[in-house]
Amino acid sequence: MASTELHQPEVRKALEIPVTVTQKGYRAVLFALALRKLRFVLPIMAFFAFAALATGGQRYPLLMMAGLIGVIAFVWFYVNWASGSPTHKDVYLPVNYRFSDDGVVYDSALGAGIIPWERIRRWRFLASHYLLYTDSSAFLLLPASALPEAEKGAFEALLAEKIRKRAFWRPFSGGVR
Numbered sequence: 798m799a800s801t802e803l804h805q806p807e808v809r810k811a812l813e814i815p816v817t818v819t820q821k822g823y824r825a826v827l828f829a830l831a832l833r834k835l836r837f838v839l840p841i842m843a844f845f846a847f848a849a850l851a852t853g854g855q856r857y858p859l860l861m862m863a864g865l866i867g868v869i870a871f872v873w874f875y876v877n878w879a880s881g882s883p884t885h886k887d888v889y890l891p892v893n894y895r896f897s898d899d900g901v902v903y904d905s906a907l908g909a910g911i912i913p914w915e916r917i918r919r920w921r922f923l924a925s926h927y928l929l930y931t932d933s934s935a936f937l938l939l940p941a942s943a944l945p946e947a948e949k950g951a952f953e954a955l956l957a958e959k960i961r962k963r964a965f966w967r968p969f970s971g972g973v974r
Contacts, residue, residue, distance in 0.1 A: 811897040824880040825924040831872045914959040
């Protein structure tokens with residue numbers, strides 16, 4: 798006898814994550830992002846400094862090494878200043894995120910709302926934090942420690958499913974976006 802039961806689609810429970818970003822964690826993320834942006838500058842500067850040193854010059858290698866150290870010091874001081882800046886104090890407010898099939902629902906002291914999955918462009922794991930980039934060039938910051946160990950795999954699977962891969966280079970489609 799055939800079964801008359803209808804097959805119900807699997808309903809996934811929304812994943813709720815209360816998040817509080819620490820200054821140390823925010824500083825680590827900012828520093829890692831800055832180093833990613835400078836990924837070619839530092840090795841090239843070091844190469845030219847050592848190449849100039851090999852030629853027997855005195856001033857140019859010192860200038861290049863000072864520049865290399867100066868760039869790293871500038872980034873470090875800027876990151877420390879930015880992480881303690883009053884303009885970034887909202888980053889440290891507690892936020893409750895709920896990841897559902899519709900999008901990311903957030904609730905904080907500043908307000909509540911939903912970010913549809915279509916507006917989240919990509920995600921990455923960096924400096925023990927999940928970064929979810931939105932189309933407004935901002936990102937959501939979730940410390941990995943806020944997720945229970947048992948749910949990290951399911952969380953990453955949800956992100957991989959909902960945030961579709963986009964091509965790095967898109968050919969000109971005739972319109973300006």
